[in-house]
Amino acid sequence: MGFFQAGILGFGGVLPMARRMVVDDRRWMSQTEFNELFAVCQSLPGANITNFAAVLGMRHRGVTGAAAALAGLLGAPMAIIMALSGLYARYGTLAPVHHALAGLAAAAAGLLLGTAGRIAAPVCKSLSNVAVAVLVLAMALLLHLSLPLTMLLALPLSLFLSGRAMP
Amino acid sequence: MSLLLQLAALFAKLSLLAVGGAGATVPEMAREAVHVHHWLTPAQFAQLYAISNSAPGPNVLIATILGAHVAGVAGGIVATLAMILPSCALAVLVNRQLERHAGARWRRVLQAALLPITAGLLMAAALVLARQADTGWLTLAITLACAAASYQTKLHPLLLLGGGAALGLLLF
Known part of the structure; x- marks a missing residue:
């Protein structure tokens, strides 16, 4: 399972790389198995890809497999990001760096806005879904409710609505 | 030491609330790190988020870079472990159960119910970050572009991030 390391240095989207390695290269599972497992990991809390790595590792080699998969997935990116954090602490206030970072931060916010838009697009098909999404947005952004409280209020409502919509 | 414990407690909590991925917890993360604990300024938060987004790896790295910024390498490791272990343990447990009841109705209902919540949280996350990052009309224009x-094209995210950084470097 230590092989996880090499394949998985994906930028931004780790998922496409992981899919290719798990399904095409190493043949650990079929595409259908991959889709099913990934759908489960998506409906659970946490980063999909780390959940996925843990479940896959656990299936093959138990706890050591899960630990190896997570270490392989996260080891190199963690080292890189902590090095960047050190550089940021040292050079982040230099004028040119600061300007580039301001532009970078603005771009990253825009990127997330676009992603949120793509995710929200299918939500717009149903009025009750839009209501839940707007409610959650308002609770987080305007009322500054904590996330546990937001979930506590929104999840039962959303479960009720989608339970009614689904025969 | 108490700082590491605070980091562990915060990210362990976020881990189990991260429906639809780490991005959904950004509003809460910003609220706690900036306004409750005063670990960093809003602008720093937006910049660290942007750095974690431009580096290779999954987006839980926002926990790593925040932890490292607050408490060095130990902070980065503690925050990352706290962010992934609870949700991974839950995923492993739930998956064991699911192997017995594949395709159950409650699973489809749960997935459908989580979708609008994820959408709302991600939208909130984007607006929180935009508010932190957009200090003038130029940064606002970069964000909107x-x-x-x-949303419209399939341009590689790194291209957009690089473009934003280059514009910041050239125009400010």
Whole structure:
């Protein structure tokens, strides 16, 4: 399972790389198995890809497999990001760096806005879904409710609505 | 030491609330790190988020870079472990159960119910970050352009991030 390391240095989207390695290269599972497992990991809390790595590792080699998969997935990116954090602490206030970072931060916010838009697009098909999404947005952004409280209020409502919509 | 414990407690909590991925917890993360604990300024938060987004790896790295910024390498490791272990343990447990009841109705209902919540949280996350990052009309323009580009086109995210950084470097 230590092989996880090499394949998985994906930028931004780790998922496409992981899919290719798990399904095409190493043949650990079929595409259908991959889709099913990934759908489960998506409906659970946490980063999909780390959940996925843990479940896959656990299936093959138990706890050591899960630990190896997570270490392989996260080891190199963690080292890189902590090095960047050190550089940021040292050079982040230099004028040119600061300007580039301001532009970078603005771009990253825009990127997330676009992603949120793509995710929200299918939500717009149903009025009750839009209501839940707007409610959650308002609770987080305007009322500054904590996330546990937001979930506590929104999840039962959303479960009720989608339970009614689904025969 | 108490700082590491605070980091562990915060990210362990976020881990189990991260429906639809780490991005959904950004509003809560910003609220706690900036306004409750005063670990960093809003602008720093937006910049660290942007750095974690431009580096290779999954987006839980926002926990790593925040932890490292607050408490060095130990902070980065503690925050990352706290962010992934609870949700991974839950995923392993739930998956064991699911192997017995594949395709159950409650699973489809749960997935459908989580979708609008994820959408709302991600939208909130984007607006929180935009509010932190957009200090003038130029940064606002960059944000809007990137939002439109990433919504409409399939341009590589790194291209947009690099473009934003280059514009910042050239125009400010």
